[in-house]
Amino acid sequence: MKKYDIAVIGGGPGGYVAAIKAAQLGAKTVLIEKHKIGGVCLNYGCIPTKTMLRTAKLYEDIQNASHFGIDIDTNTTIKIDWDKLMARKNQVVNQLVGGIGTLLKHNGVDVIKGHADVVVQGKIEVNNEVLTYKHLIIATGSRTFMPHIKGLEEAYSNGTVIDSTGAIHLKEKPDRIVILGGGVVAIEFATLFNALGSDVTLLQRSDEILKFFRL
Ligand SMILES: Cc1cc2nc3c(=O)[nH]c(=O)nc-3n(C[C@H](O)[C@H](O)[C@H](O)COP(=O)(O)OP(=O)(O)OC[C@H]3O[C@@H](n4cnc5c(N)ncnc54)[C@H](O)[C@@H]3O)c2cc1C
Secondary structure, rough: EEEEEEEEEOOOOOHHHHHOOOOOOOOOOOEEEOOOOHHHHHHOOOOHHHHHHHHHHHHHHHOOHHOOOOOOOOOOOOOOOOHHHHHHHHHHHHHHHHHHHHHHHHOEEEEEEOOEEEEEEEEEEEEEEEEEEEEEEOOOOOOOOOOOOHHHHHHHHHHOOOOOOHHOOOOOOOOOEEEEEHHHHHHHHHHHHHHOOOEEEEEOOOOOHHHHOOO
């Protein structure tokens, strides 16, 4: 049975940073991740959206090139190549996720791929093996909030409705998209798809978007 000073469950920004720091400070550390190192931020959140937004910004800038003193022949067709956009997004994500893997390795963190269950205080079961820890850091992240709207669960199950993870995996650029919510993630996707030329409708129950920014 392997023994650790610190076990970290979850390989997102919360977990991998804690694991690297713990190892740097001399603790024998294990990080357990059931899906992908990097968590939501690297794989489905911050990084893929910013990579896609970079394309969207460039697309907008090219369309407005004359404002910047660049004349583009009016016969030139400028269009989004969705497959290439997605391929670049995947390449950036893979590169950064790979970088985190290297950092963990170089700092001596043991990484286990599997679903961690705390069976009893001090013991974790993962992949049918048990390891022990003195201290545990739970960094298991969050889930998409599903509002209580009739038919929503069903529509989500059959793929008519997607969440933010679905949005960065779309097979093609949507002609029209309805976005539910007015928080940062909703506004980020509204900005993205609008800049890419989709017809975007944002549904927000209160009278203002991005309420948090008022605080
Ligand atoms: C579209 C989008 C854009 C975003 N953009 C930004 C941004 O620009 N800037 C910013 O600061 N934040 C952004 N965020 C938020 C950011 O992604 C989260 O704040 C961040 O990922 C939280 O990190 P975390 O480590 O707490 O959790 P997560 O990243 O969710 O990681 C948790 C990990 O735990 C793993 N896990 C869960 N249970 C177990 C288990 N039992 N055993 C093993 N592993 C387990 C999961 O597989 C997951 O990999 C964005 C989010 C989204 C959705």
